[in-house]
Amino acid sequence: MMIRLLFFAHLGEQVGERQVTWPHVPDTVGKLKEEVEARYGLPLDRVMTAVNEEYARDDAPLQPGDTVAFIPPVSGG
């Protein structure tokens, strides 16, 4: 019962890893964000979230095996 977390750009540098296995499955994206904020001391209020490569809102449910990516405001182009 675990999920995979991906951290990009400055988040990856602050966490120190780009990929982390999270040992349990919070009910929602919002709950996971709170746990990740507490664990790493990262403010995630301006960070988007994608579940299995689709943007997801904070009330989106999580399932075992999901990949959750934390996506800071993008700057491509």
Add this chain to the structure above:
Amino acid sequence: MTESLFAITSEPISVEDVMKKVMRPEAGAVAVFAGTVREWTNGKRTLFLQYEAYVSMAEKMLAQIGAEIAEQWPGAKTAITHRIGRLEIGDIAVVIAVSSPHRAEAYEANRYAIERIKQIVPIWKKEQWEDGSAWIGDQLETKAYPSGKPEVNE
């Protein structure tokens, strides 16, 4: 160069290769946009850039932009390649090609594509200056997503 219409690459981009992907007999116009690495921004000198992407999702989002264009401008065909890794001043970071039967649609859709890239495609650039570096998009605080996601279906 990949055959895919929507690609992230760590190699230099050939404008002609991207353009060729959308050329076809039905088209009377191809609008091509190239985004390049700028040396000076508001008086600050950039030495080089580092681009990072969530590659698999970025390619899906580029394809979504192509689908949005096909819906909004019927008959338009889009190809987009974005480069990642270290880019020097003047290097091409992104090429967008849109073909359409007439020129107006190609110009409009091409402009739409670059604006959407800056909204929804998970790519980030890190500026390296003479006196430091920073990931762009977060420190500038020009964007906020109170709902936790961008509006992807405008």
